[in-house]
Amino acid sequence: MSRPARTYLRRCREALKKVNPIRSVKGTRDLLPAETALWQRVEEEARRVFVAYNFREIRTPVLEPTVLFARSVGADTDIVTKEMYTFTDRDNESLTLRPEATASVVRAYLEHGLYNEGGIHKLYYMGPMFRRERPQKGRYRQFYQIGAEVLGSYHPSIDAEFLEMLVLFLERVGVRDFALLLNSVGCPKCRAEYVKALRRALERVKVDLCADCQRRAATNPLRVLDCKVEADQPIIEKLPHILEHLCPECQQHFDRVTGELKQRGVAYQITPRLVRGLDYYTRTTFEITSSVLGAQNALLGGGRYDGLAEMLGGPPTPGFGVAIGQDRLMLAVEQAAQLKGEDQLAAYVAWMGEQALPLAAQLAQDLRRQGISAELGYEPIKLKKSLSVANKLRARFAVIIGEGELASGRCQVKDMNTGQQEEVEPARIAQYLQEKLGKPSV
Ligand code: HAM
Numbered sequence: 061m062s063r064p065a066r067t068y069l070r071r072c073r074e075a076l077k078k079v080n081p082i083r084s085v086k087g088t089r090d091l092l093p094a095e096t097a098l099w100q101r102v103e104e105e106a107r108r109v110f111v112a113y114n115f116r117e118i119r120t121p122v123l124e125p126t127v128l129f130a131r132s133v134g135a136d137t138d139i140v141t142k143e144m145y146t147f148t149d150r151d152n153e154s155l156t157l158r159p160e161a162t163a164s165v166v167r168a169y170l171e172h173g174l175y176n177e178g179g180i181h182k183l184y185y186m187g188p189m190f191r192r193e194r195p196q197k198g199r200y201r202q203f204y205q206i207g208a209e210v211l212g213s214y215h216p217s218i219d220a221e222f223l224e225m226l227v228l229f230l231e232r233v234g235v236r237d238f239a240l241l242l243n244s245v246g247c248p249k250c251r252a253e254y255v256k257a258l259r260r261a262l263e264r265v266k267v268d269l270c271a272d273c274q275r276r277a278a279t280n281p282l283r284v285l286d287c288k289v290e291a292d293q294p295i296i297e298k299l300p301h302i303l304e305h306l307c308p309e310c311q312q313h314f315d316r317v318t319g320e321l322k323q324r325g326v327a328y329q330i331t332p333r334l335v336r337g338l339d340y341y342t343r344t345t346f347e348i349t350s351s352v353l354g355a356q357n358a359l360l361g362g363g364r365y366d367g368l369a370e371m372l373g374g375p376p377t378p379g380f381g382v383a384i385g386q387d388r389l390m391l392a393v394e395q396a397a398q399l400k401g402e403d404q405l406a407a408y409v410a411w412m413g414e415q416a417l418p419l420a421a422q423l424a425q426d427l428r429r430q431g432i433s434a435e436l437g438y439e440p441i442k443l444k445k446s447l448s449v450a451n452k453l454r455a456r457f458a459v460i461i462g463e464g465e466l467a468s469g470r471c472q473v474k475d476m477n478t479g480q481q482e483e484v485e486p487a488r489i490a491q492y493l494q495e496k497l498g499k500p501s502v
Contacts (some may be wrong), residue, residue: 062439087193087201095390102233102386102393103186106206109229113221115182115208120164122188126154131371132163134339136280143191157190160338162365162381163372165209170374175212184208186386198356198388206389207362209381211369216313218380219344219364220320226348226360226382227326234396235389238350238359240327243303243334244314244343245282248367250307251342255281257300265295285335301332313343340365344380352395353388360384406497407434408455410446412462420461423471423486430490432497450476457493 084090091099107117126146133139145157158164165183168174174181186206193199208225210218223240230238245251262269262277262284269277269284269292276283287296306314321328328346336345345363353359362382369377407427411420420436427434435453437446443460450458460472470483473492484492 085201087195089200089202098393099386099390102389103206105232106184106186106229106384109225109232110182110184110208113182113225115184118165118168118183118185119187120158120161120168120185122158122190123155124158124164124167126156128163128167128372129156129159132166132338132340132368133160134280136276136283137337137339138283138286139191139337143193145190145192159191160189160383161185161187161205161207162209162338162340162368162379162383165207165381166211166365166368166372166374166377166379169211169377170369170372175369175375175377178212180210180212180218182208182210189383196356198353198385198391200387204386205383206386207381207383209379211377211379213380214366214378216316216344217320219317220324220326222380222382223321223328223346224324224326226384229384230348230359233389233393235350235359235392236396237352237392238348239329241331241334241347241349242318242321242328243331243345244306244310245302245335245341245345245363246306246310247342250305250310251282251302254300254302254305257305258282258284261299265299268295280339282335283337285333286337296333302335303330303332310343317344336361336363340368340371342366346382350388350392352392356388358385359388359392405435405453405455406432407457407459407493408446408450408453409434409436409459410441410443410450410461411437412440412443412446412460414440416461416463416466419466419486420459423459423461423489427490427493430494432490432493447474447476456497459489 126144129144130140135141139159144159147155149155165185169181184207187204188202189205190202192201195201208222210222227240230236246254258281259277262281266274266277270287270289273284273287273289273292285296285299318328334345334347335341336347341363343364343366347361348359349357350359351357360382362380364378364380366378368379369375409420409424411417417440424434424436435455437449441449443462446460447458455476458474458476460474465471470485471489472481473484473489474481475496
């Protein structure tokens with residue numbers, strides 16, 4: 061390390077001793093390059109699968125009017141009552157950091173009149189979401205979702221095809237140890253009948269439930285089914301099941317979905333308690349859980365939301381979608397260890413003597429323009445030191461330019477894995493590396 065660099069590091073250490081270092085906000089984290097390579101691979105795979113099923117990307121703001129989530133996710137849900145990051149802006153408007161993106165996608169769909177184009181819209185997104193939950197492994201206050209939504213069709217084939225796509229995606233990223241849990245929460249008509257039956261049953265047992273459930277029994281009895289309190293579980297297990305209360309249309313929809321899943325070879329487990337913690341669902345709901353995740357075992361979740369567009373003031377527009385918890389997915393992918401992050405540097409351009417710098421800089425620029433990752437030393441150093449830097453950077457090749465190379469008009473290219481060295485003309489180096497690497501490295 062050079063002397064200025066050493067002095068700088070010493071000063072940094074001294075400064076850190078004087079003031080308390082600033083740390084990231086609780087429940088948020090930095091993803092460092094050792095992790096991001098694999099995150100990018102997973103995102104690429106998601107994009108590939110979505111595009112294969114004809115989805116297109118949508119990007120919506122992180123900041124939304126608070127009322128969007130109160131109206132869609134539901135005013136009595138845990139997300140809205142306890143977990144949103146909400147603040148009053150300077151013009152007195154209440155704003156919220158999005159806790160999920162389905163509401164935002166439907167808002168954007170309505171705001172831009174995409175329904176006027178007719179047909180089905182298939183949209184996907186990726187990005188950070190914010191919920192003030194108690195942080196633990198797989199649960200963060202800023203977390204990441206990869207999501208997809210289909211707007212414009214009531215057809216049960218949409219549900220089945222979508223679930224088939226999710227299974228394909230998980231297979232592609234090497235996650236095999238998972239279970240698809242499936243349910244129907246009916247439509248407002250049959251659900252109202254079910255809720256009446258649930259209320260009656262809850263009347264009899266609610267004194268034995270937790271304080272939250274006693275409140276939910278009065279305000280939103282379906283939410284009792286999401287309760288995670290251990291002592292409540294045996295009581296909740298005995299409550300009536302929604303699948304026994306579906307109207308003929310919802311029953312037919314559910315039967316078509318399960319029938320098509322069988323045809324498509326997608327395995328599922330019917331799970332009548334799966335009502336999900338958001339109010340906008342109708343008919344199909346699902347989650348995929350993975351035993352490798354521990355307590356926070358829901359890898360992804362979603363379902364149908366045929367009434368959401370109307371709840372947000374738009375024309376009737378059916379919808380179906382998913383959000384994959386990317387932080388949890390990454391834990392499962394690391395366990396499966398099939399994908400590897402491709403972060404290897406292709407070339408380190410080592411130059412000796414100031415007169416070699418212009419050619420080295422030109423060469424590095426050429427390589428980068430052709431999509432070959434390259435690093436250029438910034439100070440003149442000896443060959444041995446350069447090669448040790450190349451090693452430290454895990455470069456696949458070192459391109460060496462010194463006095464001899466300048467005189468001969470040819471560079472030495474050293475394969476850092478095998479140690480073999482070849483002479484190559486500067487103009488041919490990009491092509492030479494491309495052939496050796498098999499493809500552009502970035
Ligand atoms: P959700 O079930 O609230 O659904 O979230 C989906 C997934 O996000 C969960 O299964 C989990 O993997 C992940 N997740 C949720 N909260 C956290 C957290 N605090 N930390 C880490 N991961 C978390 C939705 O968000 C709906 N918008 C899904 C949907 C799309 N429904 C229809 N379309």
